[in-house]
Amino acid sequence: MILDAPGTTVLLMGNEAIVRGALEAGIRIAASYPGTPASEIGNTFSEVAKEMGIHFEWSTNEKVAFEVVYGASMCNQRGMVSMKHVGLNVALDIMEMAALRGVKGGLVFVSADDPSQHSSGQEQDQRWLAKQNCVPALEPSDPQDAKDFTVYAYELSEKYQLPVMLRTVTRVSHMRSNVKLGKFQKLDRDAKFDFKQFSYVVAGFDKLFYGREKEANEKIAKIKVEFDSSPLNKLVMTGEERVGVIATGQTYNYVMDALIKLGVKNKVAVLKLGTSNPLPEGLISMLLKGVDKVLVTEEPDPFVELHVKALAKDINPRVELYGRMNGKLPGEGELMPLMVDGVIAEMLGEKIPPYPRADVEKEAKDMIFGRMLTVCAGCPHRPSIYALKRAVKAVKGDIHKVIINGDIGCYGLAWAPPMSYEDTYFCMGASLGVSQGMSQVGVDSIAWIGDGTFFHAAIPALMNAVQTKTNIKVVVADNGVTAMTGFQPNPQSGKMATGESTKSVSIEAIAKAVGVEHVEVTDAYDTKATETAFKRMLKTEGVAMVISRRVCATEAIRRMRPKRPVPYEVDESKCVGCKLCLSTFGCPGLSFDEEKKKASIDPTICMGCGVCAQVCNVSCIHGRDE
């Protein structure tokens, strides 16, 4: 990653290549909030920031991250913000302002979109936000592009004084491939706030404040022309082809493989599209004029296609457009190689053989479980959910008398069997807000939120509950790290992104400071104590909170490596085969031996937390060293 050897080829993941590009462009600062598929960008910065002499932070949320980097940009320093697609929703306010007020030092932000929602609640296509806010959007097709486009993005950003969106999809972020390294630029710029560009006092309020949309539109118009001759867009066309493809970002790979597979490379003109906003209308027009049929491939929305359709009306209304809008490709989700093979073959009037594996695939699908997601062996959230369910049953008589509003993180898997105890989750911090609405109309609920998410977006909602005297119950499932995305530190972890120690921000102190009177902390591994704390919370009037705390088991084991925890085991002479541990707790380390009719524990999976021993009614589970 920090190898100063231009021309060398190394293996990089798309996300790592973006970091490399930013380092080659001489950035001074980077900030991020973790979220799949963007997380490895920040993870990589964490590892190299000190050595490269740059600041990197895991900010409290994406808006803060963007603001931090924008602050440095106004002082003529290059910086990078990265986040998953929905993180941009959080940062949108400042992103729009940065586009209107302009940037000084190059500002590139990564929106790592997730078509087909591999690890997201939605597959929002953030290119619309680029369009809406006059921000150029670049779409790399592979790790080499990811690095090269990033370097270029800084030049573009400074030339037009606009933030630039580097838009990836999961398949690019997580693709690993050969990347040829470039030079590290040494910028050595003084950090100076540009008063003329940004100060109301110096530049004048009216000049800074009004009419900036017009200026942004003019910038985009100029960039549009520049993109026609940009190396990010490549049109390969002889004039003999009757069929053309506009292959956007990562889908270029499927198109090229399809042409090779079908043996039709010389029959199809291809525009490799690397700039999706603004579109290179000159190049697209050339293609539209030269062929009879044009396919647009992109993910997940027909963003380019819609604009191509509008352009075609003026340029060549007779051209037949193929893509997601005419139903030849699905209207949502990722594309797949076979889909692209099929539509190109159809456009050329070629037949491809039917898929031969449908029967055996169906047999396999019927035979094999889906492997539902669940929290890990030893996860402290499992006993927290277990205890919560028991407490609600004891206090309310029925577990469904209370709506469980979950939030974003590992604990969001509380809905999964066998616990199956979570009704909703939406977006970062929403559990506290929606619970208040339910409470206001007389429906009981519990906000079930993790520590990282609490800091990210829940504190305003908590204050709201106190101010409006809303009777809500809050459980903070506190495992000390932002676990789901790879154990990044958050404000209470006591350390910074680069590993340096810092102050730890206390959740209970925040809760008390904003006026929550009932705040308890319990050890999630002590199911009895936790259950009792939940019962007290449920019986308390007004805003009440329990913080169920225990460090993430996977993180705990990372810290103790190379030592391993001592696993628990089942005393077969005592086990009565009741399956209580499996049906009510269901840790992945447990299984049932159908021949012996006894529970058993897989020592390679067991994390040694011992909670299953508390769940067992006949005390047949014990630690190996006991």
Place this chain on the structure above:
Amino acid sequence: MKTTRVVIAGVGGQGTLLATRLIAETAIKQGLNVRIGETYGMAQRGGPVMGHIQIGKVYSPQIRPGEADALLGFELAEATRRGVTFLKEGGLAIVNSKKIPPVEVISGMRKYPEEKELISLLHEVTSRVAVIDATSLAEKAGDPIATNMVMLGALAASDVLPFGEKEITAMMKESIPARFLELNTKAFKLGSEALKEENIFMKNQ
């Protein structure tokens, strides 16, 4: 040059990624082009994971169904799930007999299929199926965590990759921290021996 395509299937936490990376880094060392696509879900551990490795002139990070030269299955059911889709006819399947029951099985909603049922489905797409007890071999090497190196050793002993055991072990020395190297090398060797015992599977039929 011929393109080599390998699908790696397993469960989160099994170390499939390190095996994938070692293959890719060895390929780059040999001056070859490599492209890897990975699919994993939200959970840190326990979810299905899949890696597609392609060496040669390719664009897509995803192997088309029916085009993989080999399947490296770290977990029994995951091996069958991916094998029936991605293996080419007559491709090589190297399958760890280890079962990692998912929550559906643990909580009693589903049964874990019998090994012979799962393997017979794989036989519908290829006759070259080698089942090895990689997790036990890793335990024998010192730690079940080295299952990934047993599987890698088995693949290296086959004729699938455009390079052999020597090149991969050289790369292991470069990229695995010294304190873990002995365990990993031992596991790699046990995997290689296990596949060689199944020598009928080594040559492309």
